[in-house]
Amino acid sequence: MAEIVIRNLRKEFGTFTAVQSSSFRIEDGEFFMLLGPSGCGKTTTLRMIAGLELPTSGEIWIDGEEVGQRPASERDIAFVFQMFALYPHMNVRANISYPLISQGMSRAQVRARVGEVAKILGIEGILNRPVGGLSGGDRQRVALGRAIVRNPKAFMMDEPLGALDAEFREHMSQELRALHDRMGATTVYVTHDQLEAMQMGDKIVVMNHGVIEQFGAPQDIYDKPATMFVADFIGSPSMNFLRFRGAVQPGSTSVTLHHQALPAPVAREPFEGEMVYGVRPEHIHLSDAAPYRGRVRATEYLGTTQIVTIETPNGQVKARIPSDQPTRPGETVGLDFNGATVMLFDQQTGRALRSDLNRGVLAHV
C-alpha cells in the first residue's frame, strides 16, 4: 500500500531527453495508467519509479520516502512485464514461491502464502504443472502471482496484456481490474492502448515526446482534453478537428466557420487566428435543417450505431449516429453540433482555449 509522488522527474540518455520534468501524484490504492504512443517516455517513467533506471533529476516519493536514487531492491515494488519472464525449468508453484524463498521465508509460510495467491488468481489446479505447457493467459496469471505473492507496496506493469490477442486481452483486462478491486494495491500500468487505459484506469497520465500532456480521471480527459494531441489520442474514432480562421471573446458562445455560426461553450479567454473547432463523433447530429452542410463520403454499420464520414468545407469529420437513420454516400447533409461539448484549440500550439467547459481542468500540471 503506497502513495507515489513524482516531482520534476527528468531522464536524459546522452543528448536525448526521454522524460522532461514530470510531476504527478498517485493516490494509495489507485489503478494508474501511463498512456502514450511508443517513444513517449511512459516506460522510462515506470522504470524510474521501479528503480530500474535512475532519474537524471527530480524526486520519487513512495509512502513518504524519497527513493529516487535508491536501487530497485530497496523500493519494495513488484514488476510485471509484457513477456511473461517465467523460469522455464520450474513448475508453477516453484515460480510463484521463488521471491519468498529468496527472501528466506520458512517453507510452511511459503506454502500458505502461495496457496492464498493461487486462490486469488484461480490457478490452484495448475500449481504442480510445468510452465512450459501453459496457455498465454495462465502464464500471465503465474507472472502476476509471482508479483502479488511478495505483498509489495505497489505494482508496476509494462503492457502486461500486449502479447495477448484482442478477445483474450479484453477478458484479462477485466480480470486484472477485478483483482485490483479485491486487493486494493497501488498499481502503475503502462499502455499505448487508449481503450485499455479508459477501461481500467482510475487516473490517466497522457504522455507525448517525454512531456505530460494531461493528467486526470478518464472521463475528464475524454470530455476536456487539454491539447489536440490528447483529443486525438483518446476516443475512437477520435475527436474531429474543423480548422478555421476566426476569433473568440470572453463570454462569446459561438464561432464562425464558413459563414455559419457554430455553437461553443462560453469562452473564458480571447483568441484570434488559426483555430480548431473540436467535436466528438457522438456530438454531431445530421439534420436537414442545419445550415452547415457537408457531403457524405462513407457509412460504416456498427450494429446499433453507424459512423458516417462527411466532407465539410473545414475538412473531413466522422459522426456517430443511430444505424436506423438512413444515410447514403454522395448525399448532402446538414450538421448539428452539440455546442456544450465543443473544444476550441489554438491550431499552432494545439492548446485548448479556456471555456466554461474546461474551467479548472487546464491548470493540471
Place this chain on the structure above:
Amino acid sequence: MAAADVSMTVPNGAFVVLLGPTGAGKTTVLRLISGLEVPDEGDILIDGRSVVRETPAQRNVTMVFQQYSLYPHLTVRENLAFPLRSPILNTPEAEIARKIGAVAEILHISHKLDNKATQLSGGEMQRVSIGRALVREPSLHLMDEPLSSLDAKLRAELRIELKRVQQELGATLLYVTHDQIEAMTMATHVGVLDQGRLVQFGPPREIYENPVSLYVATRLGLPRINALPARLFPGAPVGASTIGLRPEHVAQGDGKPCEVLRVERLGDQTRLHLRLDGHDIVTLTDAHTRTEPGDIIAIAPRNPLYFDAAGRRVA
C-alpha cells in the same frame, strides 16, 4: 478438418467477408478458391465455370495477403506493372500505363509511383499490394486479413478506402478476417464460419439483428451479447434455455434488481457491469451517469433473442 462444409454464392460485384476466429477455416476456404489447396470434395464455380481442376493461374483470381510482399528493389510503378507483364497476360505497354495510372489514382498513391517500395509507409505498401491485385481486373479478388498488420488509425482509413474502391470498380471481393468491425463496416454479405462450417450468410444487419445461433450472436457486437439462463426473466418461449441480450437491449428502470459491480467510463459511453443471481451482465448507459458500484438497479430484457440447449435460435 479445416473446412468441413461450405456452400455459398458470391454475387458479382459483392463484397463478401468471411468472419471467424483463428482456426475457423477462413484461410483454407480462400486457398481452396485460389487453387493453392485442392478440395477433398465439392466444386468451385467462377463465372459459371467449374475451376477445381484448373491451376491458380488459370482461375483468374488475385490474392492479397496479410503481409504485403512487394519487390523491394522495384519502384511502385514497376511493382504494379509486374502482374500485367506476366507472359500469360502479355498486356501492351500503353495499356499497362493506363491501368497503373487509374489504379494509383483510386488508391491515392499517384505521387509515390516512382518511389522504391522500401521508401513507403506500412499503409502505402499495403495499398500497393492491393493495387497490384486491382490492375489485373480478375473475376474475383481474394484477400486474407490485408489490414491486420496495420495500426488502428490506418486500418480505419483503409477500411473506408477499400470499400470505396470496390464500389467504384464494381469488383467482386472475398475477404477473410477475424475482426468483426471489418466485417460489419465493409461487407455487403457476411459469412460466419465455425470450425470449418459456414453457419450463416447474409447482410451485416441481418447477421447482427437476426443470428441463427448463439455462436453467430457472439461474433458480432461489442461488448459481446450477454448469454444468460432463459429462466432469469419471465416470458421465455418453450424450449429456450438461453436468453441472449445485447448490451443495448438491457432496459433499465423496471424488472429484476441487480447490483452494479463496476462502472467503466469509455468517454462516449459508460459500461455497467452488473450481477444478477450470480450472473454477470454488461450494459451501456449514458456517458455521464451517476450510477456507482454498489448501487442496485432494475433491469428487464428488450428485444431478447432465445436459444435452445444446443445454441440454436428458437425465437
